[in-house]
Amino acid sequence: MxxxxxxxxxxxxxxxxxxxxxxxxxxxxxxxxxxxxxxxxxxxxxxxxxxxxxxxxxxxxxxxxxxxxxxxxxxxxxxxxxxxxxxxxxxxxxxxxxxxxLGLVGEDEADKLWVGQVVATALDLNNEVHDTHHPIAVADYYENQKDEALKKTTDFRKNRLPKFLGYFERMLKWNEKQQERQANRGMYLVGSKLTTADLVVWQVLDGLFFAFPSEMKARTEDFGLLLGDFYKSVKTEKGITGYLESERRMKYSMGIFRHYPELDRQS
Amino acid sequence: MxxxxxxxxxxxxxxxxxxxxxxxxxxxxxxxxxxxxxxxxxxxxxxxxxxxxxxxxxxxxxxxxxxxxxxxxxxxxxxxxxxxxxxxxxxxxxxxxxxxxLGLVGEDEADKLWVGQVVATALDLNNEVHDTHHPIAVADYYENQKDEALKKTTDFRKNRLPKFLGYFERMLKWNEKQQERQANRGMYLVGSKLTTADLVVWQVLDGLFFAFPSEMKARTEDFGLLLGDFYKSVKTEKGITGYLESERRMKYSMGIFRHYPELDRQS
Missing domain, CATH: 3.40.30.10 (Glutaredoxin)
Structure with a gap:
């Protein structure tokens, strides 16, 4: 754009x-x-x-x-x-x-506040993902904190990740019940149209699929709405499909989401 | 209340x-x-x-x-x-x-946004303080992650803490210049009256004084406006003085701010 x-x-x-x-x-x-x-x-x-x-x-x-x-x-x-x-x-x-x-906060004040709390929670998760490879010192190299990173990531994958995924999955189920729109199963976290909550959660999920492909695959069955319907659905939103195919969408590399095979679930 | x-x-x-x-x-x-x-x-x-x-x-x-x-x-x-x-x-x-x-966001939309960014930054610092004693696993005991906590806290005290304190100190200096109110030196971070930014930053500072008394004492000279004028001034705000003396104000113990002498600056 x-x-x-x-x-x-x-x-x-x-x-x-x-x-x-x-x-x-x-x-x-x-x-x-x-x-x-x-x-x-x-x-x-x-x-x-x-x-x-x-x-x-x-x-x-x-x-x-x-x-x-x-x-x-x-x-x-x-x-x-x-x-x-x-x-x-x-x-x-x-x-x-x-x-x-930009019209990304839902229909009323309550929606706006719930969008805000989902965004804040997803950004907390984003920070925790960053800390998996930098548990000790943000300005130091991963190689200098590898042992601690393995410990941190093991706890993250076992305890923290399912806690966050479970919360977003429950948000989708809650919203589905509020909307009673079975035709749009699992499309939005709050209300009946796209909000920043959907975009932020989707981006963190996308990064997690890059960083921890084995772990995320193993979690798909437990969080089917979130990692299935929702994750796919956001990619079909107007504006998003074209963006993801454009050069403006940059690849993950050495930022927040990093793929270190030794930190992923070992099959 | x-x-x-x-x-x-x-x-x-x-x-x-x-x-x-x-x-x-x-x-x-x-x-x-x-x-x-x-x-x-x-x-x-x-x-x-x-x-x-x-x-x-x-x-x-x-x-x-x-x-x-x-x-x-x-x-x-x-x-x-x-x-x-x-x-x-x-x-x-x-x-x-x-x-x-509650009338705690300043005078206009710009103030409100700047209050929001200071609050978000102070809450990030709050999370980092928590991570100093729990760098590996939030649900596990400190005693099981003491070695990592010492490494994490050493980096926190050396690099992260002065970065955050420096930012808040610069906010006070910036606001002082905007307000041109030398009489109220260092009282507020944004605008000319109390906001949530002041309250959140003050609370994190207060917790830091509890958790790391030696470190904070050693930093006082470098961040005189923040750790001197501002820190004292918020305590004199209407409502705050009485609250701090009341039973409603709870003591720090085993929450976010913990005083482990081995993690503080060693004199």
Whole structure:
């Protein structure tokens, strides 16, 4: 959706990896909203990202906006104080901002709040996945914390993963009952149309299938609605199918979701 | 603020520890908002919390509300679909709901978003503090992961803690410049009055002073505005002073913030 006629939204993140920015990209792509993915589209884009979001001494960012702890950040043209650009950060905060504006929060206030709690839970899971390969020090190499990573991941696969998957599966069953729409079995987590909850949970599942293919395969039967119907269904949403086939969709590599065979379930 | 005439808000959490519910308690206490702290006020309160928030097989909670991943949860009288009670969960989500209703989000939309990003960042720090004593398995004993905890905490104290403290210190400096209110030096993180950002950051700092007293003392000089002016100032806010002296304010023990001398800075 990146275009040359200055979209209203600019996404600031590291180049070349899906990472935490992917949750935000999916919201834009699912709704056909134009945006600039700065570090992936301009030759000096990442320099701007670094100056705006990564300078550990910055006392402000992008004019009078407050400093950013870490990317992703979202720049919104002309929506800041005094008519300048607004800059906001933290994935959940950005999604809370975009959700109502892009029509991704359900039908009423209760839906919006439930979407918010599912998003927060899925982002917690995302963090726990990252910690499986970096249980000791985020800035150190995996190779320097391999023993601890194996212990952490063993607990994650055995205890944490089924707890999260079970919760999302129950959300789908709960929503199915609320909607009484058997024809749309397992399509949405909250309400009767796509929300950021669906996008965020889907992205984490997709990353888990990449990182732990054996583990996820072994779990498919227990969480059939989530890992079957729901996971497939989101990929057929307008905007998402084309995005996943485009070059804008980046491959997993050395980011949050990493495939280390030794950490996966051993058959 | 717990009273017998059925307050609108009921907080559902584990009894006897401040935990993640403390961020929500502080929002109620700072604004003089009546609430019921269910597990700490009714003899069968925790049974209700368990049924509502902790049953791993529940397909709904409190009538037609969706299942809850984990406490804390907030019950709001008559604000649910069809006029029933609303039940929402996830700390950041609950604070996003309460913020505007209790007047704790600043003056405009930009303030509200910046409050949201500071809250999210402070809750990330809170999670990292928890992981210092439980780096491998959240459901296992500290004693079974002591070696890894020492490694994790050493990295946390050396790298992560100053990164977070530095960010909050810079937020205070940024806001001071925006407000140009030298008389109120270091009082608020966003805008010119108390917000949930101040309360959440303050609570995490307070827990850090308990868990790592030597480390925090050694950091005081580098982050003077945050650990000096700001930390003291929040304690003087209307509602907070009395709360901190009351029996409702629970002691840290074996929750998120734990004082293991072997994990603190060794003098």
């Amino acid at each position: 990146t275009s040359t006629d200055s979209p209203k939204y600019t996404l600031l993140y590291h180049p070349g990896i899906p990472g935490r920015a992917e949750f935000i990209r999916l919201a834009f792509e699912a709704t056909g909203t134009p945006y600039t993915d700065l570090a992936n589209s301009a030759s000096d884009g990442y320099a701007t990202v670094r100056n705006t979001c990564i300078d550990p001494a910055a006392l402000s960012s992008l004019g009078d906006n407050p400093p950013v702890f870490a990317p992703p950040a979202l720049q919104v043209s002309s929506e800041g104080k005094g008519g300048g650009d607004l800059l906001i950060s933290q994935t959940s905060n950005i999604l809370n901002y975009l959700g109502p504006r | 717990t009273s017998t005439d059925s307050p609108k808000y009921t907080l559902l959490y584990h009894p006897g520890i401040p935990g993640r519910a403390e961020f929500i308690r502080l929002a109620f206490e700072a604004t003089g908002t009546p609430y019921t702290d269910l597990a700490n006020s009714a003899s069968d309160g925790y049974a209700t919390v368990r049924n509502t928030c902790i049953d791993p097989a529940a397909l709904s909670s409190l009538g037609d509300n969706p299942p809850v991943f984990a406490p804390p949860a907030l019950q709001v009288s008559s604000e649910g679909k069809g006029g029933g009670d609303l039940l929402i969960s996830q700390t950041s989500n609950i604070l996003n709901y309460l913020g505007p209703r």
